[in-house]
């Protein structure tokens with residue numbers, strides 16, 4: 351199989367037999383899943399094709415293609431697992447980028463929106479006094495507010511949180527799959543997932559402060 355690394359890295363949505371989005375993979379991996387009949391490519395009419403059938407279809411205009419011994423093959427936008435009832439992972443990782451994403455890249459004390467370089471993680475109940483690293487105790491804050499608050503609680507520092515921090519409702523697949531520039535073919539498998547509307551607006555916040563979708567994608571899984 352040949353092709354530029356860009357085409358082989360094209361993101362492909364993996365869905366299970368219940369048509370639920372479970373994962374995002376690369377075109378390279380998607381073809382491996384198809385060769386081994388672990389997954390089948392879904393065409394625009396949601397008909398699932400095994401590798402042989404898919405490889406004889408002409409690629410659609412504008413779709414990425416890779417060269418094989420059989421000629422050019424279109425990269426599928428969606429592949430469906432043929433055997434396993436894998437379910438989407440529901441626990442989103444507690445990472446700096448995911449906290450920034452949850453908080454809309456907005457300081458939770460003064461409301462200033464900024465890029466990741468100008469933001470800090472703030473332990474609401476100070477770490478020095480046993481405050482845990484948890485969704486409920488860590489928020490996005492600007493450097494100025496972080497400095498001002500120091501090792502104090504918000505009450506001691508006379509500062510107020512814009513809102514109570516909670517674990518996000520959105521699943522990891524949603525955080526990834528809702529990145530701007532996603533193929534329209536993914537839409538039907540994402541729209542009904544919990545938190546879909548919320549994540550769309552959080553992504554807009556992230557892009558407004560110059561966060562690239564690649565940077566977020568790399569860490570938000």
Ligand SMILES: [Zn+2]
Nearest residue numbers: 457460492495
């Ligand atoms: Zn602030």
